[in-house]
Amino acid sequence: MSIDVKGLCFSYGKGKNEVQVLKDITFSIDSNESVGIVGKVGCGKTTLIKHLNGLLMPDSGNVTVDGLPSSKKEVCKKVGILFQHPSKQLFCSTVFEDIAYGPTNFGVRGDELDSCVHEAIREVGLAEEILERSPFTLSGGEMRLVALAGVLSSFPDYIVLDEPTSGLSSSGKANLFRILDSLKNNGVGIVLVSHQLEDVLDVVDRLIYLDNGKIAFEGTPSEYLASMPSPVPQVTELMRGLKRSGIDVKDDIFSVDHAFEEIYAA
Numbered sequence: 440m441s442i443d444v445k446g447l448c449f450s451y452g453k454g455k456n457e458v459q460v461l462k463d464i465t466f467s468i469d470s471n472e473s474v475g476i477v478g479k480v481g482c483g484k485t486t487l488i489k490h491l492n493g494l495l496m497p498d499s500g501n502v503t504v505d506g507l508p509s510s511k512k513e514v515c516k517k518v519g520i521l522f523q524h525p526s527k528q529l530f531c532s533t534v535f536e537d538i539a540y541g542p543t544n545f546g547v548r549g550d551e552l553d554s555c556v557h558e559a560i561r562e563v564g565l566a567e568e569i570l571e572r573s574p575f576t577l578s579g580g581e582m583r584l585v586a587l588a589g590v591l592s593s594f595p596d597y598i599v600l601d602e603p604t605s606g607l608s609s610s611g612k613a614n615l616f617r618i619l620d621s622l623k624n625n626g627v628g629i630v631l632v633s634h635q636l637e638d639v640l641d642v643v644d645r646l647i648y649l650d651n652g653k654i655a656f657e658g659t660p661s662e663y664l665a666s667m668p669s670p671v672p673q674v675t676e677l678m679r680g681l682k683r684s685g686i687d688v689k690d691d692i693f694s695v696d697h698a699f700e701e702i703y704a705a
């Protein structure tokens with residue numbers, strides 16, 4: 440079982456306003472692995488993941504999920520996407536209704552719907568009392584977990600998370616990665632999208648590095664580090680060591696891109 444992207448090209452706009460954002464992208468993601476899609480802000484990551492469940496369709500090339508073309512409705516259920524700003528995914532008057540929204544759309548009703556919602560809220564580690572609250576009274580971290588529960592309640596085979604660590608504390612990130620690890624162990628494919636390489640480096644099986652709409656690197660995190668010029672692995676190693684020691688370093692200061700700029704400006 441896999442998501443397969445072949446020769447995907449995509450542009451926004453028409454005629455003289457046309458801007459090509461994705462250029463001949465080919466890769467696969469197996470249902471039992473976690474993959475990081477990384478690259479600078481604006482390189483096309485969000486545009487790419489919107490193709491994985493049919494929110495956008497390629498101009499040329501194709502995307503299939505477990506053999507089904509991404510235009511099929513079943514693909515929406517198979518691939519759940521958690522977008523960068525969870526508040527945009529919450530719009531009902533209670534947390535329960537928000538988490539129930541996806542399965543309701545797929546025709547789930549009654550006791551089955553109730554159990555989907557309760558299972559999802561348990562999976563993200565939130566107390567069931569939160570179900571009666573308005574989503575707009577929640578903290579940023581709670582909103583993100585509720586939005587994740589809203590994706591999990593449809594039991595997707597793959598979960599794609601766009602910049603999931605932004606705004607989370609070290610303990611919030613550790614909690615999120617614990618949840619994702621448990622999902623992966625239960626056979627859910629995980630796609631983590633981030634402009635902060637360090638946030639995903641230690642938690643994914645494979646990395647896809649996008650640069651200006653093209654794949655610049657694809658391989659394991661160790662292969663990525665080995666392919667870098669010598670100073671960068673040291674900075675990255677320092678960063679990873681600090682994070683492992685529980686020191687809450689500022690991501691923007693320690694990003695590899697930033698380290699490159701610092702090193703070459705010196």
Ligand code: ADP
Nearest residue numbers: 451452460478479480481482483484485486487
């Ligand atoms: P990333 O997720 O890597 O930050 P995006 O996929 O959001 O990148 O954006 C890639 C490029 O496409 C950017 O130049 C962005 O301005 C442009 N873009 C994104 N969404 C739209 C849109 N709806 N219409 C036109 N251009 C867009």
